[in-house]
Amino acid sequence: MRIECPICGSRDRREFYYQGAAVALDRPAPDAGDAVWDVYLHLRDNPAGETRDLWQHEGGCGAWLVVTRDTVTHAISAVELASDVKRAMA
Amino acid sequence: MRIAGRGMIDRRKPVSFTFDGRRYSGFAGDTVASALLANGQRLMGRSFKYHRPRGVLTAGSEEPNALVTTGVGPASEPNVRATTQEIYEGLAVRSQNAWPSLDFDVMAVNDLASPYLGAGFYYKTFMWPRRFWERVYEPVIRRAAGLGALSGQPNADAYEKAYAFCDLLVIGAGPTGLMAALAAGRAGADVILADEDAVMGGRLNAESEIVEGQPGQAWAAEVVAELAAMDNVRLMPRTTVTGAYDGGMFGALERVNQHRARRGTGAPLECFWRIAAKQSILAAGALERPVAFANNDRPGIMMAGAVRVYLNRWGVAPGKQVAVFGNNDDAHRTARELAAAGVHVAALIDCREGVRVQGAAYPVLSGAQVCNASGRKELEAVTIRTASGEHKIQADCLAISGGWNPSVHLTCHLNGRPTWNADIQAFVPTPGAVPGMRAAGACNGVFSTRGCFVAGLEAATAALEALGRKPVAINFPEAEDAAYKLEPLWAVAGKGRAWLDFQNDVCVKDVAQAAAENFRSVEHMKRYTTQGMAPDQGKNSNVTALAVLADATGRGIAETGTTTFRPPYTPVSIAAMGAGGQGKGFAPERFTTSHAASLAMKAPMVEAGLWYRPSYFPRGQERHWRQSCDREVGFVRNAVGICDVSTLGKIDIQGPDAAKLLDLVYVNTFSSLKVGKVRYGLMLREDGFVMDDGTCARLGDQHYLMTTTTGAAGQVMRHLEFVTQCLHPEWQVHVISVTDHWAQFAVAGPKSRDLLNGLLDAPIDNASFPFMACGAVQLGGVEARLFRISFSGEHAYEIAVPARYGAALFDLLVARAEAMGGGAYGMEALNVLRLEKGHLTHAEIDGRATAGDVGMEAMVSDAKDCIGKTMSERPGLRDPKRGQLVGLRPVGAVKQLTAGAFLFAPGDEAIRENAQGHTSSVGFSPDIGTFIGLGFVTRGRQRHGERLRMVDHLREIEAEVEICAPVFVDPEGGRARG
């Protein structure tokens, strides 16, 4: 498996640390309520298809990445800098 | 038997080797199989289950029968295919799965018991009694049925792993692969051409045909020479591409030195390559399939195509009287070439009606089938069934061809399914099954040489276009272009066992039985019969087996479908995949600057993450580590001790928003910390549990230095980067690990300041450097950092210098400490010192502890949000019944405490349901004079003074303990401030 780091280019997956769903970018407010926090921390979709994950190019440039990939074909359709994605969310 | 004038062996270079202790002679270029055949040695192995005598069936890596063990002692290697192992001077080869000898194998009685050993026999036979499963049945079955054995000694050979990159990977160097590589290479693409054979050329080396007016072998050699001269082409012979993976990654095994007796220092036996390719062309060829008939496993029965390989590649005639049996024109080619080489062809038997061969010098039997074979250790005769009945003909070799199966394997590694092609009665790759891969030539169902050239060129052209390169015109070599005609024939009807899977001893009747017992899905049949589950993965039997299954279940082959092809294509040794991981290669070793000094002081080293730290520093008369540990604890409590604490994570945090970051990641507040001060901080995970703890110093208005525990340094760094990049990219803050830059030493004990003042360029006192102060100091002109922090509870400091001075400073500190009645202390003493103070390690903050559990609820600031705060307020995490941190001391007859033991009320049975808590860490406290411990007890903080029963079920230790406050020494904390 290879991931196209927006900074370093195509790299072996060994250089990357896998975190989990990109939901983690959307941290709720402290008073958002149990249901919202539960969704943020624990409730995960398990799609047969497109999913967005957070990875860190820990063994490379150190950038956190949002990787959009298909769980059926394993095809990676997009890799973005998490900081860019987060800024766009604001 | 050698045939003069044929083969690619070097007859001027004889090579001698041994097989089961007997000396044989072959030539450079021979494989074990070709050399043994040339010497008339047909019998090469015994079958897996029935111990039937077996000869070589094929001439390639798909070989199911001729598995041997090479080498001796630790260098021995089982299950080597005699068909791919090149001989070298002194090579020692042994047969497998036979005792006492290959010629006379006691276990051959299994063959007589075959009526009871059919499909699923072990499911039915070895069911009762249950206690026999592991002790009786399994050992017996394992001994009786088997492959080669490992030596049981550590493998002393070197292996390597490596990466390679290319625009285009061409897998297989037969006519298709050579043409593809030539076209891509001439167009300037960055090409890797990998082939499992030692000599590239594939079937061109196996056939006697003319390409562009010269022998195919010569043409192939010319192309290989041209490719070898290109800078942009890398040739990888003896390299099997074993797997296709996501994103254009391939695994490949190179047999670097398997063909050499003498290997240099560090020379690898094998190399496991990971190849990243933008495009790939699969030119893996095809594998010929046998026809099942009674006793079709007799030694001397071989694939028709393999017979041509032995003839043309190695100049070996596999028999004196060869019969040929097939359902297609390719079988005719074998008969023709044998006759041309002067080998007696007993008959050509073609199952198709109305087949005529002009001018054949041998009998041609059309509409006939071979229905049996006789001769136990060597084929003697075959029985032929025609419309007029059955008759025997003498033959010591039978060449069979049931048609060819394209090697579609790699196209299925990403879950692709092959497509049934009725014209060739075989599966072909489904286009697009592996992104970027094109299957071409024989592996795509194209069987003529000319057809393969065309396919190779087309595939290369398409790949070049995908790479954005311009193809160059190539002159097309003239070659044979015969049509491939066959009539399906899978199994000849009749009594007796007819083999499908030679390696796992699976017969037609086993598949029929599976179907009859309703294991009708191909995946079920496979597992019930073990068809295709041997090391060869059923390369020459799977398609025939599922045709038989289709027949038995009344379905078509396409409908029956195939089993799943998974990597690796051929077996890969674990040693190659794990190359470099033996011994010290397993993980990097991180050494502190005091490492050499600690070793010189004979300190046993312990691993802490990747770091190595001294456990204790033994002295003179000390016989037991506890004596050293107690003495070192005394250094710190009474004089001064020195400990290397460089392994703790050190993270430099700078920027206008540095304080904001710390306030978010720590439960307590750091924006209010004054410059020149240090504060203890506790960090939670977002789910409310403790992640790590440590101190954080404010070095400047916008400059902090965070310390983490040794083990969690990586996790905390990643966490900070997550926060700064994923949660607050707008913050102006930069975090960087400076762990390796600083060598840091704890100077702890009542005499610590005296010691330091003897070294610092400017002395300190309690007013200029109070408890929890930090600042820059100088030591002999070297810029250093001093922190007045204490993990031991004593008056203590940590001093940090750039790592280049670490070794010198450690020596100096230890010398000074020794002069003052102290010295170096190790991890054991450090642990006791912190236990006596109730300070935490990851034995306590083990991923399940909350701030409340460890008694630090009050530290969680009400005035701000922090990571983990919201979730830490969940009722379950605030439950007063949760285990709370307590101290424990023994009060009964047993004085020993152990970590990881459970705690029970005195009268309760020691079972899990009754557990009231557990011990997390223990140690012997020289100050208290007994063991002390930390642990978690339900409602523990209200229960100081209560007694509990500690039970360590594993070590079988029970002790009565009293719950107490988790601080055993200096509870007021006056010493650290003094």
Add this chain to the structure above:
Amino acid sequence: MAELKAQNPFADLLPLKIGGVSVDARDLGHLTVLGDLGNRAALAEALEQAHGLALPEPLRSTENGATRCIWLGSSEVLLIGTPPDAALTKVAAVVDVSDGWAAVQLSGVGAEDVLARLVPVDVRTSVFERGHTLRSQLREMPVSITRNEGGFLLLVPRSVAATMVQELRRAMEAVASRR
């Protein structure tokens, strides 16, 4: 007064020469991380003003005589061979890491083959030219690799210097055995 003697991270492990490949310790002098605080343009200008160096783009390095600057990660570059100018502290996080990295020069015919056994990235001349730099892992160790005139400059954390030498030695022996 104390006098502290400096020690190099490789002690007596280097130099190393096996086959055509050699490894030599490099003392690069001052190493300073310049951390991006969100104002890249200001950092670029300050670096140019103070040291006559262009701020390197990702995967690139720049040099001005003996002073060099190599890209080190998504938000930082490494200033090599000179103490950082005070002006830099106004526009970047400035961190002294002179003793944090152990540096070697890997050179000779076969140096690329040695790296192919240790690093999962393509460092062949055709794609990784002089002045190019990258961050990756040498086996399990963080590494910075820069191609320079004589071959490659490798930086690893000081604490794993000995492990790096051990891994280089093994790969060099394997490469040498194939020649």
